[in-house]
Amino acid sequence: MRKMWVLFVSGVLLLTTAVFAGCGSEDASTGDKGSGDKTLVVYNCNPDDWTAPIVKEFQEQTGIEVQLVSGGSGELMARVRAEKDNPLGDVMWGGSGDSYVALSPYLQPYKSTEDAAIKPEFRVEGNAFYNITMDPYVIAYNTDLVSEAEAPKGWKDLLDPKWRGKISVADPAKSSSTYAVLLTMMDRLGGDPAIIAQLVENLDGKIASGSAAQIKALSDGEYALTATFEEAVMKYIAHGSHMKIVYPAEGTAISTGGIGIIKGAKHLENAQKFIDFAMSKGVHERFTNYQRRSTRGDIGAPSGLPAVTEIVYEPFDTKRAVDYKETFLQLWREAAMK
Template sequence: MIIFQRMQIWGAALLLTVGILFTSCGDAVQNTKADENIVVVYNCNAEDWAASIAKEFQEETGIQVRLISGSSDELMTRVRTEQECPHGDVIWGGTAIAYVSLESYLEPYVSPEKAAILPNFVCTNNTFYHMTMGPYVIAYNTDLVSEADAPKGWRDLLAPKFRGRIALADPTKSTSSYAALITMVNVLGGDSELIGRMAAQLDGRILGSSAAQIKALSDGEYAVTATYEKSALRYIASGAHIKIVYPEEGTAVSSTGLAVIKNAPHTENAKRFLDFAMSRQVHERLGAYGFRSTRADVLAPPNLRPLSEIHHIWFDTQRAVSFRDEFLSKWRAAVIK
């Protein structure tokens, strides 16, 4: 009898807990929908330009923008965990690799701006949009490395003189770091042996994020790094003693994304925000923030080297996603040695 009573109590407690979870989720959605004149944007961009564009959208449409900022890993994890009860409407920023992995959580949408996007940056299933693009580069600290000793390409990063002096985030945690490394491997012929060699070059010094690696380079803690063009340009514009090298062997041009979250509380507002962010009027000003547009009708900023003068390929997002597990397995094995 005592055991039976305990089972009844446990069962009642379990039902109560489940009821609370479902009620809180329902209340959260209902409370969010109660204010229909908003759009909640999960903002993975690290700079103030996102707030500027959000403010302009708000002034033009009257729709209030609630920016929730954080790292792409953090916010995309949030999208996944909120799948049954989304609190956000839009996910904005972060690499295209991350969006491919997130596709089942995104709402397919054919924007009227799609026709203006460069063919290489059209997502055929319409789950997300490539907003900005840029090449992966090598950057070096001019206080620590002379121009004569500066790396000219990816192979130079494997030189003994740079062992333990390369600022690089852990690719198991940073999609940006993984993208730069797989670019290096692909451009140098695809030999997976390069994964272990590059891991050894770090000499055990591995950073936690791509933001940390460019800061560490600027602070003089490291001599060189491999990063996204815009990340280095932002520090150069602020006066950091950094120079960029477009690798002589070639590099990949990648992109950042923008998407509507599946089952978003304010889907129509989310679509309007995406249309606005992908519009020509916004993309014509991306150059002021140091970005290259993915639209065919918008020229690259005059202060950036034209892609026609850079030996480049288009980043193969699908291969990067399919090869990721194998790459990271080899990376972990090399780091443990």
């Protein structure tokens, strides 16, 4: 998921009572300072442009002091596992749904007061975690290099030799989001593993350093096409980049961003309050301001984007993604070495 997409957030004060600490800084356990049940530690791997206002409002409404420990999803989830006997965090926030499936043994199930409002296809059996945002996988093209008439219509166009060397894609072994997109491409084209080698050949040896780099390269005009998340492209478009989105004709998948309570959380009641708040309608209504889609059934799409009902899609199959990853990556490596 989607989260898809990993930023390291520098320390910033929301309020005089709010502390933002990067990974490797003071341990979360030292942030309590006698505040007792008015403390909450959140491991956060989301950008602060939309999470900081949510945290600020939660603090103001509840009086609970929130400490955000920020870092990449892989880093923070590894920390959750390492701390299983003595959890220093209460909530894990951010990272793709498939990552949460693997993390479920380390999460505390909780049925939120907002559970019924979530679209049925995005509910999690057993409530081990919640899908808070959703993000379709799309194709994007640079409008300075590609006309609307010649723009791709679907996944199969990425295999067309006319785009050889003009497609910006990261190494799926290094980018979980790119892996999810390319697995979706393969599945929507019939599931033939040979598609992996065909795509690698069409990349002509050009691999981006990461998922963020591949979108920047498209925006800068270094490449004509990319395959990525909708939200990542919309951010660039909102800042003036000359790009357009294509929802593949063959259909696509929708990834999710997750949030969940860490098993053994020292501030369990506060963690439950935070989940209820983060999943509430009032909070999700503001997601559209940040080009993010809500998983709630009563919230529409961000301005300028089609409703999810207008997109041919299936929820991303997280279990398949976890089970098939090593096979996919082995086929990718073999094709890249030829």
